[in-house]
Amino acid sequence: MKYDLFNDHFQNYKQYGIPKAQLVIADIPYNLGNNAYASSTEWYVDGDNSKGESNKANKTFFNTDVDFKIAEFMHFCSKMLIKEPKDKGKSPAMIVFCSFQQIQELIDQAQKYGFNHYYPLVFIKNTSPQVLKANMKIVGATEYALVFYRDKLPKFNNDGRMVLNWFNWVQDGRYPKIHPTQKPVPVLKELINIFTDYGDVVIDPVAGSGSTLRAAIELDRSAYGFEIQREVVKEAKEKMLHNMATTLML
Structure with missing residues (x-):
């Protein structure tokens, strides 16, 4: 199992020689x-x-939450996800957290890069960040994501159970809060468990706090991430990824 968080833009991935992924998970900027x-x-x-x-x-x-280019992101994913194997049930997937307003643009751009199929996921919270609008309208208490794949259905580990397209937004106070839009490690672990196996590679092109890497590492997957904010990378390495070997033995 290997992992690394690079202080760089994902477009520069070639210089790092990282392996291609079974799963890309990204919480893209909502602009x-x-x-x-x-x-x-x-x-x-x-x-x-x-x-x-x-x-x-x-x-x-x-400062990147202004003009994030979805086409560049899709190009990266098209290059860094493994090719579709001949065997069924082994294909890669991409999970993209997004705002409701970004959904159609993501679908359109994904199709341009060969991701012809998708289905939505919804994450249910028990609170809303839209506090100031609580007396004005129904406030949002959900997060959205899309699962993209090329042609064959991606790898799917359901352990004999039916997996619904909504998930509880499970927080865990044992993990540090580093980033304002940080996704909970338990939620990420559930997704990684479904779409990958032990030893598979997970990549987060906009890694932020490093929570995706932490979730993958705890599940014995190799994980790689890119984050352009130097201070965020420093904090992620110090708080989220520091002494991972010791943590995994506990």
């Missing part, structure tokens, strides 16, 4: 721009609008 905190109490000092705006008002989550 929210400076409205990232617009419906959250974090827009205000101590969450109180009477105290005025905080330093998060009119700010992005991160």
Whole structure:
């Protein structure tokens, strides 16, 4: 089992010589721009609008959350997912977390790069980040993702059970909170278990906190990630991935 988190753009993947993946998981930027905190109490000092705006008002989550190019991402995935094997039940998959507004563009771009099939996933939360809109409209308490594949259905480990297309958004306080849009390790582990086997390779092209890598490593999969924010990579390595060998023996 191997893993690494590179402080680089995923477009530069060739120089690292990493193996092709059975599964790509990515939480792509939602292109929210400076409205990232617009419906959250974090827009205000101590969450109180009477105290005025905080330093998060009119700010992005991160400076790449403005003009993320989905076509570049799809090109990377088309190159770094393994080819479809002849055997059934062995094909690779791509799981992309996205905003509801990005769904159609992702479908259209995926088809241009050979990912002709998809199905949606929904993740159910017990809270909503849209606190400031709670008295204005029905607020969002879900996350969305799409499972893409080329032609053959991807590898699917259901252990004899029916897997529904909705999942509970299970948080676990044992893992550090590093990134504002960080996905929970338990949720990622459930997905990795379904679409990969022991020893398979998982890649996250926009790795952020490194939670995808952590989930894969705990399941004895090799994992590789790319993240262009230097401070995020530093924190991910120090808090999320540090002493993984010791952690796995506990």
